[in-house]
Amino acid sequence: MVKLAGKEVGEIGYGLMGLTWRANPPSQEQSFKAMRAAIAHGANAWNGGELYGSPERNSLHLLNEYFTKYPEDADKVVLSIKGGIIPGQMVPDGSEKNVRRSIDECLKVLDGKKVLDLFECARLDPKTPLETTIGTIAEYVKAGKIGGISLSEVNAQSIRRASKVHKxxxxxxxxxxxxxDILENGIAQTCAELDIPIIAYSPLGRGFLTGQIKSFDDIPDTAFIKHLPRFQPDVFDENLKLVKEVEQLAVKKGCTPAQIALAWVRAHSGRGGLPIIIPIPGATTEDRINENMTKVTLSKDDMAAIDEILKRTTIVGGRYNDAAMAFCDL
Known part of the structure; x- marks a missing residue:
């Protein structure tokens, strides 16, 4: 049994980012179909953000609309929301004032339609002591206004520090x-020691591991990933080698590359001294949800083959640019 914030969740969750944070978001009808499909498949660990869109239209607004139409689904979903940024900007502000603003705004937009099970600051604020940020969120937990505290893109030391302030x-x-990275930088080990589940975002490599992106030109100009180092023309073909190897394995297994990628993440969950790991692939269509939720089991031989692929494949470029990466190791 997999649990998150004390509530049972499926082995695979659902990332809501793409439903509101893109140049041309899907229609409400399409979004609702995807969200309902996630529920039907047991993907009830939902992850959204105050920053996924504008202050006027983000995950919280879509969730309000969804749970207004489908109130029976509210208790089925375990909802985690990222906030703690300056409104309308991708700049972290972990001060007591802004954290209170962020949580209060999230609760206001949800309007009681759904409990806020987890709240996390999207990134730590280097100008504010972590203890101040976590302590402020903890007050909302103790008051029963939110269910628990999550962390996003922090290092192992910060996980330990935060855990001393509140669970x-x-x-x-x-x-x-x-x-x-988390298998080598102490994050997975620390979470295992402290019995903290890991929420694995971008388990499909921001869509790259699906095999749908064959060249740099396949990426829409409005797509966020077009600006990330790993997708640039000078390294694209080198990084595509991993995808091609995964595609070959998928053919042998009679499944899709995305299903291989998700199976590999799930295979690490709770095994070999690792913590529970819940992948949260994002999807904007019912068909893609159905694909992601079709679970494939990897044998020992499959895992060994993937290990060999990873050993001989070098991924070139950072996950984000240098400025953004500086906020991922606080």
């Missing part, structure tokens, strides 16, 4: 076949 219910970090 940490989850740590959200990037983890996939082309972002294996």
């Amino acid at each position: 940490i219910s989850a740590v959200e970090v990037e983890f996939s076949l082309w972002a294996t």
Whole structure:
């Protein structure tokens, strides 16, 4: 049994970012179909953000609309929301004042339609002591206004520091076949020691591991990933080698590359001294949800083959640019 914030969740969750944070978001009808499909498949660990869109239209607004139409789903979903930034900017502000503003705004927009099970600051604020930020969120937990505290893109030391202030219910970090850092930098080990589940965002490498992106030109000009180092023309073909190897394995297994990628993440969950790991692939269509939720089991031989692929494949470029990466190791 997999639990998050004391509530049972599926082995695979659902990332809501793409439903509101893109140049041309999907329609409400399309979004609702995807969200309902996630529920139907048991993908009830939902992850959204105050920053996923504008202050006027983000995950919280869509969630309000969804739970207004489907109030029966509210108790089924375990909801985690990222906030703690300056409104309308991608700048962290972990001060007591802004954290209170952020949580209060999230609760206001949800309007009682759904409990806020977890709240996390999208990034730590280097100008504010972590203890101040976590302590402020903890006041809302103790008051019963939110269910628990999660952390996002922090290092192992910060996880330990935060845990001394208040129980940490989850740590959200990037983890996939082309972002294996947490297995070597102490994050996974620390979470295992402290019995903290990991929420693995971008388990499909921001769509790269699906095999749908064959060239730099396949990426829409409005897409966020077009500006990330790993997708640039000078390294694209080198990084595509991993995808091609995964595609070959998928053919042998009779499944899709995305299903291989998700199976690999799930295979690490709770095994070999690792913590529970819940991948949260994002999807904007019902069909993609159905694909992601079709679970494939990797054998020992499959895992060994993937280990060999990873050993001989070098991923070139950072997960974000240098300025953004500086906020991922606080």
